[in-house]
Amino acid sequence: xxxxxxxxxxxxxxxxxxxxxxxxxxxxxxxxxxxxxxxxxxxxxxxxxxxxxxxxxxxxxxxxxxxxxxxxxxxxxxxxxxxxxxxxxxxxxxxxxxxxxxxxxxxxxxxxxxxxxxxxxxxxxxxxxxxxxxxx
Amino acid sequence: xxxxxxxxxxxxxxxxxxxxxxxxxxxxxxxxxxxxxxxxxxxxxxxxxxxxxxxxxxxxxxxxxxxxxxxxxxxxxxxxxxxxx
Numbered sequence: 001x002x003x004x005x006x007x008x009x010x011x012x013x014x015x016x017x018x019x020x021x022x023x024x025x026x027x028x029x030x031x032x033x034x035x036x037x038x039x040x041x042x043x044x045x046x047x048x049x050x051x052x053x054x055x056x057x058x059x060x061x062x063x064x065x066x067x068x069x070x071x072x073x074x075x076x077x078x079x080x081x082x083x084x085x086x087x088x089x090x091x092x093x094x095x096x097x098x099x100x101x102x103x104x105x106x107x108x109x110x111x112x113x114x115x116x117x118x119x120x121x122x123x124x125x126x127x128x129x130x131x132x133x134x135x136x
Numbered sequence: 137x138x139x140x141x142x143x144x145x146x147x148x149x150x151x152x153x154x155x156x157x158x159x160x161x162x163x164x165x166x167x168x169x170x171x172x173x174x175x176x177x178x179x180x181x182x183x184x185x186x187x188x189x190x191x192x193x194x195x196x197x198x199x200x201x202x203x204x205x206x207x208x209x210x211x212x213x214x215x216x217x218x219x220x221x
Contacts, residue, residue, distance in 0.1 A: 074160070075161070075176070075177050075180060076162070076174050077165070134173065135164070135168045135173050136167075136168070136173075
């Protein structure tokens with residue numbers, strides 16, 4: 001973390017150029033790749049290559065983000081992030097294990113990936129703001 | 137763990153933000169340590185001790201409210217100290 005200008009608890013650090021670059025590549029490659037796969041008639045190797053590009057960009061983005069978080073945030077901020085991540089991962093894990101029962105009982109329909117994304121946002125966001133409140 | 141950070145900071149006439157800058161942490165972290173909501177890591181505690189030119193135990197003391205829960209560990213530490221002296 002840069003001692004000259006410490007980040008606040010609300011910030012997640014300043015994104016490095018690498019994080020920005022990979023984020024843009026990832027953000028652009030997914031819709032463009034989807035568009036190309038749906039609209040164009042592409043040879044099989046290219047069809048397999050497009051998701052790989054998206055995945056590689058996404059993993060690189062994640063890697064850069066984690067590196068930035070580790071370098072820029074102080075120990076309390078890291079703890080808050082860790083608590084939020086733990087709740088998020090454990091919450092999704094529990095939901096996935098309980099999903100067949102919930103579906104059989106009629107609580108849930110067939111699972112969409114957007115449901116999992118929503119669950120991640122709700123759990124992660126809730127846990128993050130709860131931890132922020134606790135340490136404030 | 138209770139601490140004398142607020143008193144020491146006041147003695148030096150530093151704001152929370154100023155102390156945070158000197159320690160390289162956020163102001164909220166300094167506030168959380170002062171209010172006892174967060175216990176700093178050992179490296180940060182050493183950094184504070186160095187900044188105030190004091191020993192760590194002169195800044196941080198065990199919280200008496202938590203003695204009951206930590207009784208076995210405390211007894212074990214006391215036994216160890218007795219046996220070594």
